[in-house]
Each structure stands twice: as C-alpha cells, then as structure tokens.
Amino acid sequence: PAVEFGLEAPFSVEYHDTIPSTNSRARELAADGESDVVVLADEQTGGRGRLDREFASPSGGIWLSILFRPETPPAQTPIFTLAAAVAVTRAAREAGVDAGIKWPNDVLVPAETRARQTGPDDGLVDGEKLVGILTEMEGEADRVSWVIVGTGINANVDTTDLVPEATSLREQVGDVDRRVFTQRVLEEFDALRSNPDQIVPAWRELSSTLGQRVRVETPGGEVVGEAVDVEFPGSLIVDTDEGTVRVTAGDCEHLRPE
Ligand code: BT5
Numbered sequence: 460p461a462v463e464f465g466l467e468a469p470f471s472v473e474y475h476d477t478i479p480s481t482n483s484r485a486r487e488l489a490a491d492g493e494s495d496v497v498v499l500a501d502e503q504t505g506g507r508g509r510l511d512r513e514f515a516s517p518s519g520g521i522w523l524s525i526l527f528r529p530e531t532p533p534a535q536t537p538i539f540t541l542a543a544a545v546a547v548t549r550a551a552r553e554a555g556v557d558a559g560i561k562w563p564n565d566v567l568v569p570a571e572t573r574a575r576q577t578g579p580d581d582g583l584v585d586g587e588k589l590v591g592i593l594t595e596m597e598g599e600a601d602r603v604s605w606v607i608v609g610t611g612i613n614a615n616v617d618t619t620d621l622v623p624e625a626t627s628l629r630e631q632v633g634d635v636d637r638r639v640f641t642q643r644v645l646e647e648f649d650a651l652r653s654n655p656d657q658i659v660p661a662w663r664e665l666s667s668t669l670g671q672r673v674r675v676e677t678p679g680g681e682v683v684g685e686a687v688d689v690e691f692p693g694s695l696i697v698d699t700d701e702g703t704v705r706v707t708a709g710d711c712e713h714l715r716p717e
Pocket residue numbers: 479480481482483503505506507508509510512513514515516522523524564565588589590591592593609610611612613621622624625626
C-alpha cells in the first residue's frame with residue numbers, strides 16, 4: 460500500500476478507501492506487534508473523538524493514525540498530541556491557512572465569534588475547527604507499549620458534511636494535494652518525535668490559546684482565567700483569581716476578553 464499511495468514516509472502506510480476508524484485499525488496492528496505504521500483512509504464510517512464523541516469523517520479528508528513505540532514513560536504521552544498539532548499546523552500554514560492550536564488537541568481557524576454557527580453570540584471566540592487529534596496509549600507503570608496518534612484533517616470536504624463549528628482546507632484555500640500534505644505532516648511529526656525538547660517551544664509559537672481568557676472543563680471542575688503557558692509534557696498553566704492552576708486534561712474554550 461505504501462507504494463500505491465506514493466508516500467515516502469519513515470513509516471509504512473496502510474491505505475483504506477473506507478474503514479470504521481483508523482485508530483481502531485491501528486490498535487489491531489499494535490496487538491499484532493507492529494510499529495511505525497500509518498493507517499490512512501479517505502473516509503471513516505465510525506470516526507472517534509475523545510470521550511466516545513463522534514468525529515465526522517466524509518470522503519475527501521485526511522484521516523490518519525500513527526502507531527509507534529516511543530521510549531518515553533506513559534505520563535509523557537500527551538507530548539505526542541502537541542507534536543501532531545504542531546506538525547499539522549505547520550503544514551496548514553504552508554498551505555496558506557491561518558491555523559492556530561487550541562489546547563490540547565484542536566487546530567482552529569480564527570472566527571470573529573461563533574454566532575454564525577450557534578445562533579445568538581455565546582461569548583466564545585474559539586474559531587472553527589480544522590483538525591482534531593485523538594491520542595491513545597497502552598503501557599505499564601514506567602514503560603509505554605504503544606502510542607497511536609489519530610489525526611483528523613478536514614481536507615477536501617464540504618463543511619456541510621461536517622459539524623456546524625468546523626471548517627476545511629477546501630473552504631479556506633481550496634483543495635490540496637492530499638499526498639503532499641500528508642507527507643509534510645508525517646515528516647514534521649517524525650522529526651519532532653525524536654526531538655521532544657523542541658515540541659513545547661514550537662507549540663507556543665503556533666498556539667492560539669496562550670494569552671486568551673479560557674474556560675477549561677477538567678475532571679476536577681471548571682477553571683477560568685488567562686492561559687499563560689504550556690509546560691512539558693502538555694499541561695496548560697492558567698492564571699485564575701485564586702492563583703495559578705496547572706491543568707493536565709480537559710476541554711478548553713476561548714472566551715472574549717472581559
Ligand atoms: C477530537 O475529539 O477532535 C479528536 C478527533 C480525532 C479524529 C481522528 S481521525 C483519524 C483517527 N481515527 C479516529 O477514529 N479518530 C482519529 P474531541 O476533542 O473530543 O472533539 C470531538 C468534537 O468535535 C465533536 O463532538 C464535534 O463537536 C466536533 N467534530 C466532529 N467531527 C468534526 C470534524 N470533522 N471537524 C471538526 N469538528 C468536528
């Protein structure tokens with residue numbers, strides 16, 4: 460399949476016209492002992508987001524999962540979500556898209572408000588979602604067995620086939636050569652995974668979250684304040700009225716300044 464798809468990547472590539480989920484397929488390959496494999500599909504019929512949310516994946520997108528076995532301890536796995544976000548954002552900017560990373564796992568294109576999508580102005584200034592990332596991992600206390608970084612890029616698709624708050628490369632800059640775009644993403648990701656120290660600095664440069672007022676739904680409750688930094692392996696640092704809070708996981712929204 461690698462030859463068919465014409466990708467020269469440091470991964471072997473398994474391509475599917477249609478598949479339920481490239482992440483689910485990558486999990487099967489992980490169970491078979493594979494590594495450094497990319498599963499790629501034109502269409503997914505059961506694309507997954509975090510917390511079992513659905514991810515719309517019509518034909519024409521770039522739905523891909525990277526399976527690898529890093530040396531890092533399990534607690535550092537979030538760094539690979541940041542790496543994928545950096546890789547895709549760089550490729551999107553090279554294609555002329557005004558893309559920025561929203562902590563922890565989305566790539567967005569700015570929009571004045573989301574009023575267009577949600578009806579009355581809801582005070583959110585998140586922008587429109589171009590990319591979502593779902594990282595899965597298996598490991599024991601100090602050893603990762605495998606990591607799968609699933610990346611859904613709304614490439615050559617109509618936004619009417621997505622969800623209301625989404626955008627696509629087609630909408631932003633017109634259709635792209637998916638082979639070239641995917642190759643850029645994989646090259647960038649490969650360079651970053653072997654230089655983890657470069658990931659956070661690169662992420663800071665490309666982020667649209669830092670400097671914003673945010674509301675983060677965390678497992679431990681809601682955190683509201685100014686997002687001031689990101690720290691290895693992916694925590695968001697928020698200045699709140701009660702002091703500085705470090706958030707390791709959650710859903711983040713950008714709020715209009717007070
Ligand atoms: C994500 O979850 O954004 C992670 C999405 C990962 C998808 C890739 S595609 C290849 C691989 N195989 C899979 O099965 N998954 C991965 P989360 O942050 O939970 O956001 C999910 C939310 O995004 C949904 O509840 C919708 O609101 C919205 N959404 C759904 N489809 C979308 C799309 N195509 N574009 C933008 N937003 C979308």
